Amino acid sequence: MEQLPTPHNNFFHFALSHLPNARGLIETQLSPAALAELNLDTLQLEKGSFVDPDLREKFSDLLFSVELTNTPADATSKQALVYFLFEHKSQSDPLTMLQVLSYMVRIWEKRVRDGESLCPIVPLLVYHGENAWSAARNLEGLIPTPAALAEYQIHFQPPLLDLSRLDDAEIKGESVLRNTLRLLKYSRSRHLVEILREILVLIGRALPAASFAEWAKAIGVYVMTVNKNIDDEDYKQTLASILPTKFVPGSLADRLLIQGREEGELIGKIQLLEELLGLTGTEKSALLASDLETLRDRVSVLQTELRKRTN
Numbered sequence: 001m002e003q004l005p006t007p008h009n010n011f012f013h014f015a016l017s018h019l020p021n022a023r024g025l026i027e028t029q030l031s032p033a034a035l036a037e038l039n040l041d042t043l044q045l046e047k048g049s050f051v052d053p054d055l056r057e058k059f060s061d062l063l064f065s066v067e068l069t070n071t072p073a074d075a076t077s078k079q080a081l082v083y084f085l086f087e088h089k090s091q092s093d094p095l096t097m098l099q100v101l102s103y104m105v106r107i108w109e110k111r112v113r114d115g116e117s118l119c120p121i122v123p124l125l126v127y128h129g130e131n132a133w134s135a136a137r138n139l140e141g142l143i144p145t146p147a148a149l150a151e152y153q154i155h156f157q158p159p160l161l162d163l164s165r166l167d168d169a170e171i172k173g174e175s176v177l178r179n180t181l182r183l184l185k186y187s188r189s190r191h192l193v194e195i196l197r198e199i200l201v202l203i204g205r206a207l208p209a210a211s212f213a214e215w216a217k218a219i220g221v222y223v224m225t226v227n228k229n230i231d232d233e234d235y236k237q238t239l240a241s242i243l244p245t246k247f248v249p250g251s252l253a254d255r256l257l258i259q260g261r262e263e264g265e266l267i268g269k270i271q272l273l274e275e276l277l278g279l280t281g282t283e284k285s286a287l288l289a290s291d292l293e294t295l296r297d298r299v300s301v302l303q304t305e306l307r308k309r310t311n
Contacts, residue, residue: 007222007225008086010221010288011184020177021176021180022043022064023043028172029159042066044065048063051085058088058089060086063084065079065082066081066082067079068080083124084126087127087129094135098142125159127160128185128187133164137157138157140155163181189227190229192230197238197242200239203215220239263295266299267287269302270282270295273302276306277302
């Protein structure tokens with residue numbers, strides 16, 4: 001069983017939960033007119049995932065709330081939602097547009113259940129497959145319809161960021177976002193070996209020193225899991241070449257890798273144990289934000305509970 005359940009899922013949640021990254025992605029993908037309606041200073045990450053459990057190896061999602069700058073007079077909510085859906089299979093799924101729509105409906109249904117007003121949802125699709133996007137870009141492309149029936153259909157086309165089609169120079173945003181997207185673009189490619197050091201250096205320059213350690217750990221776990229051309233020793237040497245400390249056993253580079261591997265193993269155990277016990281899974285962002293001691297304690301509690309049920 002993979003971590004969350006996939007390393008792509010893991011890293012996407014880590015990197016895009018970072019509010020400056022999320023804001024930058026919104027700013028680079030929406031039109032100026034759309035951006036003028038959103039007060040991005042109020043952007044907040046919301047809890048929950050709306051992807052079907054059996055599709056979580058294909059899709060990851062994040063939901064953000066944001067206040068509207070111009071609320072219509074008849075509006076019952078001054079809020080909008082921005083929904084990121086990340087497709088991380090090597091080829092585009094032909095039914096993705098239907099999936100996006102179904103997840104938007106789930107979000108609205110949850111708001112109704114929670115006694116909240118309906119509000120606009122802005123979907124944004126990110127894709128980093130090995131092959132360029134070839135599936136339908138909108139519902140019209142997915143559901144061919146006679147002209148006389150067109151007015152009865154849903155007209156819907158989310159922005160699509162297809163990283164496989166972009167040159168690096170075309171990837172927009174501040175340095176951390178731009179290099180996060182480059183990392184996703186090359187995650188499976190042998191070319192990542194050539195540019196990984198540059199990506200780490202650029203992210204490191206843009207982040208406070210204290211934050212870079214966490215990012216270096218997350219990137220290391222990700223690339224060593226998804227890229228067959230990079231192993232522990234390769235990443236250690238790359239990381240050691242840019243850290244201010246000499247690379248020796250017990251150095252920062254070494255500790256980051258050891259912690260990252262143990263963290264991934266513990267998260268995987270927690271998710272498996274929660275599934276076996278029929279429990280609601282702990283939020284992915286909460287697991288990633290927990291320290292090693294907290295994760296170890298959670299595994300111990302779940303193992304004890306499982307033994308009680310099986311005795």
